[in-house]
Amino acid sequence: MAIKKIHIENSVRRLRFNNDEMTQQELADVIGISRQTIVAIEKYKYTPSLELAFKIALTFNKELQEVFFIKK
Amino acid sequence: MNIKLRNTLGEIISASIAIIWMYFKLNEAATMSITSITQVLVLGIGISILAAILLSIVISIFSSIITGRYEKNVEDERDHMIELYAMRLNGVIFGISIVIILGLLGWFNLHINFGIIAITLSGFLASISSNFLKIYFYK
Numbered sequence: 001m002a003i004k005k006i007h008i009e010n011s012v013r014r015l016r017f018n019n020d021e022m023t024q025q026e027l028a029d030v031i032g033i034s035r036q037t038i039v040a041i042e043k044y045k046y047t048p049s050l051e052l053a054f055k056i057a058l059t060f061n062k063e064l065q066e067v068f069f070i071k072k
Numbered sequence: 073m074n075i076k077l078r079n080t081l082g083e084i085i086s087a088s089i090a091i092i093w094m095y096f097k098l099n100e101a102a103t104m105s106i107t108s109i110t111q112v113l114v115l116g117i118g119i120s121i122l123a124a125i126l127l128s129i130v131i132s133i134f135s136s137i138i139t140g141r142y143e144k145n146v147e148d149e150r151d152h153m154i155e156l157y158a159m160r161l162n163g164v165i166f167g168i169s170i171v172i173i174l175g176l177l178g179w180f181n182l183h184i185n186f187g188i189i190a191i192t193l194s195g196f197l198a199s200i201s202s203n204f205l206k207i208y209f210y211k
Contacts, residue, residue, distance in 0.1 A: 033148035036074050036210065040150060049149055 010068045013042045015060045031055045075143045076151070078131045080206045086123035087196050087203075090116045098189055109185055113192045120196070154209045158202035165201050169194030 016022045024038040033052065040046035041056075047068075048056065057067045094116040098109065136142050173190045176182055 028146070032146070034076070034146040034151070036076060037148050037150045046150055052149060 006070050007044070008047050008068055009044055009071045010041060012038070012056060012067065015062065015067065019060060027056075027059065030059050074210065075132075075135070075145050076210050077207060078135060079128055079145065080203050080210065082127035082131050083124050084200055084203045084207075086120050086127055087200050089123050090120035091193065091196050093119055094189075094193075104185065106185060106188070109188060113188065116192070154206055157209070158206050161205050162198045162202040165198035166195055169198065 012027075016024070016027060024042075025035045028035045028038050031052070037046065037048075041048055053064060053068050057064045060067065094112055097112045097116075098104070132143075170191060173187055173194065176190075177184070177187045
């Protein structure tokens with residue numbers, strides 16, 4: 001049976017605030033992407049590639065599944 | 073409004089300027105020679121490129137003055153994905169337009185001048201449509 005389309009959510013916004021209220025621009029600069037992409041990720045409008053997802057997780061010193069997860 | 077939206081709007085405006093300029097220059101296309109038509113079309117393409125560059129510079133200067141800081145245009149994987157979607161739409165619209173134009177030329181026995189103008193304009197329209205798609209994604 002084919003798996004239905006999954007909706008990946010994330011805790012980037014929460015992690016930013018827990019990380020000395022890091023701004024979207026600061027996070028974007030650390031990872032090397034645009035602030036608009038961070039905005040899109042936080043609004044669940046864009047699911048990043050595995051590489052970018054790992055970069056975000058590494059920035060917050062978290063495991064990938066702690067940052068990106070599927071809400072059941 | 074972010075820098076990507078501003079740049080995309082700049083591209084739409086520059087393409088529109090070129091289309092309007094060509095429209096006035098090609099008023100009597102039926103009686104014009106093919107050489108003068110192609111000259112107008114090439115100039116039109118040049119105008120659109122120059123206008124896009126100038127608008128990009130002007131928009132960048134004005135936004136820096138208004139916001140008080142220089143916003144870098146960082147390109148990442150999302151931009152590449154959006155660019156890919158836009159290019160696909162561009163190709164589809166341009167391809168369909170060429171087929172329609174060739175069909176019209178053949179069936180209705182239209183003048184070749186019409187075909188050259190229509191192909192160039194369809195290129196511009198495809199570019200404008202793909203830019204609107206970019207705006208949809210960036211909004």
